[in-house]
Amino acid sequence: MIVILLGPPGVGKGTQAKRLADDRGWRHVSTGDLLRAHRRDGTELGRKAQAFMDEGELVPDDVILGMVDAEITLDDVRGVVFDGFPRTVEQAEGLDRLLDDTDRSVGLVVVLEADDEVLVKRLAGRRSCPECGAVYNVHFNPPETEDRCDRCGHEGLRHRADDRPETVRTRLEVYLEQTEPLIEYYGDHPAPVERVDGAQDVDEVATELARAVRGVMEGAAG
Ligand code: AP5
Numbered sequence: 001m002i003v004i005l006l007g008p009p010g011v012g013k014g015t016q017a018k019r020l021a022d023d024r025g026w027r028h029v030s031t032g033d034l035l036r037a038h039r040r041d042g043t044e045l046g047r048k049a050q051a052f053m054d055e056g057e058l059v060p061d062d063v064i065l066g067m068v069d070a071e072i073t074l075d076d077v078r079g080v081v082f083d084g085f086p087r088t089v090e091q092a093e094g095l096d097r098l099l100d101d102t103d104r105s106v107g108l109v110v111v112l113e114a115d116d117e118v119l120v121k122r123l124a125g126r127r128s129c130p131e132c133g134a135v136y137n138v139h140f141n142p143p144e145t146e147d148r149c150d151r152c153g154h155e156g157l158r159h160r161a162d163d164r165p166e167t168v169r170t171r172l173e174v175y176l177e178q179t180e181p182l183i184e185y186y187g188d189h190p191a192p193v194e195r196v197d198g199a200q201d202v203d204e205v206a207t208e209l210a211r212a213v214r215g216v217m218e219g220a221a222g
Helices: 013-024 031-041 044-055 061-071 089-100 116-125 165-179 181-187 202-221
Strands: 002-006 027-030 080-083 108-113 126-128 135-137 193-197
Touching: 002 013, 002 181, 013 027, 013 080, 013 202, 027 031, 031 044, 031 061, 031 080, 044 061, 044 165, 061 089, 089 181, 108 202, 116 126, 116 165, 165 181, 181 193, 193 202
Parallel strands: 002 080, 002 108, 027 080, 108 193
Antiparallel strands: 126 135
16 A cells, blocks of 8 residues: 655655654655765755755655665555655646556645644754654653664764754745645545544554555555
């Protein structure tokens, strides 16, 4: 099954996508994480993406679609959870074409929602481990020892450069202008769309998300 998590920056797409993918043994595909990996590795794609990401703007659709095309394979037949992709109507159309070529289709779109005040606080408090990618929050989910990763023990958690308040403002505007119209696109799409309150705590959001996935899977099984 192919699940898309849509929603503004900081709403919890990454947190929930990782959890759902781990629970189900599915693949988690985050275009943000893929782009950050390209930047770390100094690839040409990473260099192309850098300025857009640092300004809080979207990376061009052709770059993103090429990256996703190279990333998803027929081995992902059991399931994929997309987080942060698609982000424009062009990307959504491109994904439909990619899936069509391999006789697959989007099974569920989940829109996570929360007020800007919640999002800004979460992004200000987010810290991640540069070594293993684990994500924490100084307000809501701090590591056991300050500034040390619980998972791999790395000292020195990082605050993402694009989580600075002025870049967060741009990212929220970009979401409203370029990504929110996707909700309408999926309204006319065969895949069901579920809205989930992302301001609830992590477990409550995960429970609602799992319920929505189960509903679609049971429906498909007849
Ligand atoms: P990307 O990395 O995708 O960033 P984003 O969509 O802005 O989303 P975030 O990662 O900021 O937030 P999230 O919703 O995943 O929240 P998280 O779970 O981390 O993209 C970065 C940039 O890359 C873009 O600006 C763009 O330039 C480029 N890009 C990426 N994809 C692209 C595409 N398809 N097209 C074009 N450009 C693209 O949670 C946030 C914090 O809150 C964490 O600290 C977490 O611990 C905490 N938290 C999560 N859930 C809860 C909860 N329920 N309660 C309390 N705290 C919570």
